[in-house]
Amino acid sequence: MSEHSTYVPGTAVEKWLDDRLPVVRFAKEHLMDFPTPKNLNYWWTFGAILVMCLGVQIVTGIILAMHYVPNVALAFDSVEHIRRDISGGRVIQATHAVGASMFFVALYIHMFRGLFYGSYKAPREILWILGVVIFLLTTATAFMGYILPWGQMSFWGATVISNIFSAIPLVGDSIKQLVLGGFAVGNPTLNRFFSLHYLLPFIIAAVVALHIWALHVPGNNNPIGVDVKDSRDTVPFHPYYTMKDLFGMVLFMIPFAWFVFFAPDILGHPDNYIMANSQVTPSHIVPEWYLLPFYTILRAIDFNILFIDSKLGGVIAMGGAMACLLVVPWLDTSKVRSGVFRPMFRWFYGLFVINFIALMYLGAQEAAEPYTTLAKVCTAFYFLYFLVILPVLSRIETPKPLPTSISESVLGNKAHA
Amino acid sequence: MHSYGETDLSTQAEHSSTNRRDFLYIATGAVGAVGAAAVVWPLINQLNPDASTLALASIQYNIAPIEEGQSVTITWRGLPVFVRHRTPKEIEEAKAVPMADLKDPETDEARTKPGHEQWLIMIANCTHLGCIPVGQSGDFDGWFCPCHGSHYDSAGRIRRGPAPKNLVVPPYEFLSDTLVQIG
Ligand code: HEM
Numbered sequence A: 001m002s003e004h005s006t007y008v009p010g011t012a013v014e015k016w017l018d019d020r021l022p023v024v025r026f027a028k029e030h031l032m033d034f035p036t037p038k039n040l041n042y043w044w045t046f047g048a049i050l051v052m053c054l055g056v057q058i059v060t061g062i063i064l065a066m067h068y069v070p071n072v073a074l075a076f077d078s079v080e081h082i083r084r085d086i087s088g089g090r091v092i093q094a095t096h097a098v099g100a101s102m103f104f105v106a107l108y109i110h111m112f113r114g115l116f117y118g119s120y121k122a123p124r125e126i127l128w129i130l131g132v133v134i135f136l137l138t139t140a141t142a143f144m145g146y147i148l149p150w151g152q153m154s155f156w157g158a159t160v161i162s163n164i165f166s167a168i169p170l171v172g173d174s175i176k177q178l179v180l181g182g183f184a185v186g187n188p189t190l191n192r193f194f195s196l197h198y199l200l201p202f203i204i205a206a207v208v209a210l211h212i213w214a215l216h217v218p219g220n221n222n223p224i225g226v227d228v229k230d231s232r233d234t235v236p237f238h239p240y241y242t243m244k245d246l247f248g249m250v251l252f253m254i255p256f257a258w259f260v261f262f263a264p265d266i267l268g269h270p271d272n273y274i275m276a277n278s279q280v281t282p283s284h285i286v287p288e289w290y291l292l293p294f295y296t297i298l299r300a301i302d303f304n305i306l307f308i309d310s311k312l313g314g315v316i317a318m319g320g321a322m323a324c325l326l327v328v329p330w331l332d333t334s335k336v337r338s339g340v341f342r343p344m345f346r347w348f349y350g351l352f353v354i355n356f357i358a359l360m361y362l363g364a365q366e367a368a369e370p371y372t373t374l375a376k377v378c379t380a381f382y383f384l385y386f387l388v389i390l391p392v393l394s395r396i397e398t399p400k401p402l403p404t405s406i407s408e409s410v411l412g413n414k415a416h417a
Numbered sequence B: 001m002h003s004y005g006e007t008d009l010s011t012q013a014e015h016s017s018t019n020r021r022d023f024l025y026i027a028t029g030a031v032g033a034v035g036a037a038a039v040v041w042p043l044i045n046q047l048n049p050d051a052s053t054l055a056l057a058s059i060q061y062n063i064a065p066i067e068e069g070q071s072v073t074i075t076w077r078g079l080p081v082f083v084r085h086r087t088p089k090e091i092e093e094a095k096a097v098p099m100a101d102l103k104d105p106e107t108d109e110a111r112t113k114p115g116h117e118q119w120l121i122m123i124a125n126c127t128h129l130g131c132i133p134v135g136q137s138g139d140f141d142g143w144f145c146p147c148h149g150s151h152y153d154s155a156g157r158i159r160r161g162p163a164p165k166n167l168v169v170p171p172y173e174f175l176s177d178t179l180v181q182i183g
C-alpha cells in the first residue's frame, strides 16, 4: 500500500502509540486521506451501504440469538416469543428479516454496477473475485438463517436445497447425510445451521477486510473507467465521500424502515407462519426472492444431457451460473472499462439486466407452460452473455473516444451544462 | 554440501538426485499430514447421523385398516413413506407399460412383493429435490410433484419431469398378510 499519509502525531502519547502500533496513521490513510476519483456517482455508495447492512445483521442477530432456541420443538415458538413478548422484539426481529432482503438489494446493485463499469478488469480481478466470494457466503448465511424460524418454507426449502448434494455421483447421498446429520432435515440440521449462521457473518467481515485491502491497492474505478493520472483527478475520501456515503445510507434507510415498520412480513412467505411438518409439502415452494434467478436456472434443466441426468444437470447449470461471475474478468477482454463508451455492450448489458429480472420472476412461477420454456430461454441467454457475447464484443466493437483524464471529463460536463 | 568438505557424502549427493535430507523432509511431511488428517476426521465425522438417529432403523405397521384405493403416509427414519393399497385398474396400467417408455426401467413386479401386488410401499420424497408428490394426480394416474413438475405412474415410476429415478422402495417384508416391517 502506498503512503498517502499526512499524519503527524500531535502529542507525545500519539507519537508513542504511532511508534508501536500505528492504528491512527492507518485509519487516517485509509479512511480519511485516501485519494478517491472525484467523479464517483451514487452507484458507488453501495459499498458503504453494504458495510452498514452487515453491521445491522450482526447486531440484530446477536440480540435474536439471546432469545432464540435451536430445537425443532421450540424454535418456531421462540421466534413468535421474540416477536410478541420481548421488549422491542417485534422491531428487532423485523429488522433482521427485512435486513437480509435489503442486504441483497444492495449486493445486486453493487455487482451490477461493477458489471457495467468494468470494475472487474485489470488490475481489480482479485477485488472482484473476493466480492463474488462474499456474495456466495452471504447467500449461504441467508439460506441457513431462513431455516431457523422452522416454518414450512424453512423446512422444505432446506430439503430441496440439501437434495442438491445428492445429485453428486456416487458419494452424493453420504455427503447429504453428513450435511443434514440424518436421513432427512431434522433437529441435528437445525442445530448445526444455527451454529454456522452465527459464524459465517464474521467470516464475511474478514473477507470484506480483504476486499477493501484489494481495493486500496489500485484505488477505485470510476464512471468513465479512465485511470487516475494525477492529484487533480482525486479528492480525499473524507469529508467528500464520507458525507456522500452517509447521505446514500440515509436514503437507503427510508425504504428499509418502511418495510420494518409498515410491512415486516411482505417479503416473506405466508407458509412460513405454519410450523414445519415433514409429512406435507406446501403446494408451491418458493425460495426467498434473492435466490430466485439461480433457482430458475437449477430447475430449467429438466432433461437429460448425454450421460448427465436432469438433476445433476440442473446443479451443474446453477454452479456454472455462479462460476461465470468468477471468470468474467477473463471473458470480457475489451480494453475499455466503462460501458458508457461501449455502444454495443450497452445494449447487451441492458438485455442482461432485464433477463436477470425475468429469471427472478420465473423462479416464483409454477412448473408449467409457458414458464418452463421461458426459463430455458432466459437461462440460455444468461450463459450466452458471459460465454459468447462478452468475448465476441471485446473483439468486434469500436469504442467511443475516451476522455484523456477524469478532471477533463468533469470540466467538460460542466461546459456542456 | 561442498562446504562441509565431506567428500564421500558430497559426491554421493551429486550423483543421486535425492539425498538423506530430502528423504527426511518428505518422511516428516508425510507423518505430519497423516497426523493432521487423523485429528480432522473426528471433527468432520461428528456431523454424520448419530446413534439415536440410526437406532430408529426399523418399524412395524399394520396395514389392515387401509381400504382399496386409500393411501397413508407414515414416518420411517424421519422420512415420509407412502403405503398405497392399489386398485386392480392401477395394477393393470402399471403392468401394461412397455419398458422402452421408462426413464428408469423397472417392472411392476420388481417394485412390489409377490402375492402382495396391491401394496405399493415407497419413500415419499420426490427423487428430484425431495418434495412430497401429491397422490392420484399427474398425467400417469400416479403421483405428481408440484415443486418442479415430475409425474410418476401407478407403480411410482418416473415418467416425465426433472426427477431422474423412480420413487425409492425401502427394504421391507410382510410378516403376515396385514403386518409389514420396514427397514
Ligand atoms: C450476513 C449476515 C446475515 C444474514 C444475511 C442473515 C439472514 C437471516 C435470515 C434471512 C433469517 C430468517 C428471518 C425470518 O425469516 O424470520 C435469519 C434469522 C436469524 N438470524 Fe440471521 N443473518 C445474518 C447474520 C446473523 C448474525 C450475525 C446472527 C447472530 C448470531 C444471526 C442470528 C439469527 C437468529 C437467532 C435468527 C432466528 C430468528 C429469526 O428468524 O428472526 N444472524 N437470519
Ligand code: FES
Pocket (backbone or CB within 6 Å): B126, B127, B128, B129, B130, B131, B145, B146, B147, B148, B149, B150, B161, B162, B163
Ligand atoms: S422436487 Fe419433485 S420435481 Fe423437484
